[in-house]
Amino acid sequence: MLLIDQILGWIQKYETIIIHRHVRPDPDALGSQGGLACLIRDNFPGKKVYAVGEDAESLRFLLPMDAPDDAAYAGALVIVCDTANRERISDARFGKGSRLIKIDHHPVVDSYGDPEWVDTSSSSASEMIASIYRTHPELKMTDSAARLLFAGIVGDTGRFQFSNVTPETFLTAAELIKHPFGRQAFFNDLYRRKLALARLNGYVLQHFTLTEEGVGFIKLPLDLIRSFNLESSDASLLVNCFSDVENLKAWVLFSEEKDSIRARLRSKGPVINRIAEIYHGGGHPLAAGATVHSWEEADRMIADLRTLCRQEPLQMNSSEKDA
Ligand SMILES: [Mn+2]
Structure with missing residues (x-):
């Protein structure tokens, strides 16, 4: 039996369904969680459905959280959306x-579900939830469900x-x-930011x-x-604010915390997670994070990035790539 049908079967069997997602939620975490909650509420009336997790102030407009005891x-039945490992639930x-x-839709880090439906070819967990509707035309989709799933995909x-x-x-x-x-x-709400952050963006x-x-x-x-x-x-949040500047290959934003300095590294090609690892951090080849303990150490990281980028050719522009 298809996994989707298996999951719908489990949903039908349970009276209470509680839906979780990852910490520090993004639109896909809330979109998949809320979209699934709508799917169940709108098509299986009588069931108790709860969407749980910590509140994220800037995204509260998408989905208010329930607080079941x-x-x-x-x-x-507990369903976890958009979360690769237990620690992040x-x-x-x-x-x-x-x-x-x-x-x-993340590569499997930790197998914690039975069953587990993991589709790494899907753009988002929200697109996966939408595919439940798409493969089951008998399921009714409300406007609220559509809004949440669209949010996650966007x-x-x-x-x-x-x-x-x-x-x-x-x-x-x-x-x-x-x-x-x-x-x-919806777009206005999603991309609204605090005036103070816009000012700091200008400073950066x-x-x-x-x-x-x-x-x-x-x-x-x-x-x-x-x-x-x-x-x-x-x-x-401003780590990508100058990512579109020409001739940029790799970059780092240092923001000082109380006892250390957080470094957020990004790249258009040069592999920067190996540099992050030298500084007590790690991450993906093109997006990583690290911690340094002085501005001198920050300067050493910048020197390492300069050495790395000196050897890397400039990123081709898209017309060259298409050719
Ligand atoms: Mn996601």
Whole structure:
């Protein structure tokens, strides 16, 4: 039997279904979680459905969280969306139900569900939830469900620009926007940011350095971040704000915390996670993080990046790539 049908079978069997997702939720975490909650509520009336996890202030407009008590987990079906490993599941009670199902599009880090539906070819967990509707036309999709699933796809594809977008992604999006969920208001909500962050963005654009090797960097001391009424974690949201500057190959944003300096590294080609590993960090080849303990150590990391980028040819532009 297809995994989707198996999962629908389990949903039919349980009276209470509790849906989790990863900590520090992004639009796909909430979109897949909320989209699945809608699917169950709208098509299996009478079941108790809860979407749980910590509140994320800036995304509260997408999906308010439910707060079931521990007793709700007794005999419940728990489904976790968009989360590769147990450590990243928001709300530690996920193991308290009588069955745990995983629905995810990340490579498997940790097998914790039975069954597990993992599709790494899908742009997003939200696209996977949408495919339940697409393969089961008898399921009714409400405008709220469409809005949540669209949010998740938009978020994880960077507005349809990343390489994870497939023809299926666009077909799914085409179906979703047939629903009048208020797309303009939704985009305004999703990309709204605090004035203070826009001001700090301006500061970063004015003050970042671009070296002749194609290394970009900006150092943000804590007192400077605080002078904008922001915290170090806010500053990290700006890591990509100068990523579109020509001749840039790899870059790093340093934001000082109370006892250390957080380094967020990004790249258009040179592999930077090996440099992150030297500085107590790690990550993906083109997106990594590390921690340094002084500005001198930050300068050493910049020197390492310059050495790395000196050997790397400039990124081809897209017309050369297409040729
Ligand atoms: Mn995702």
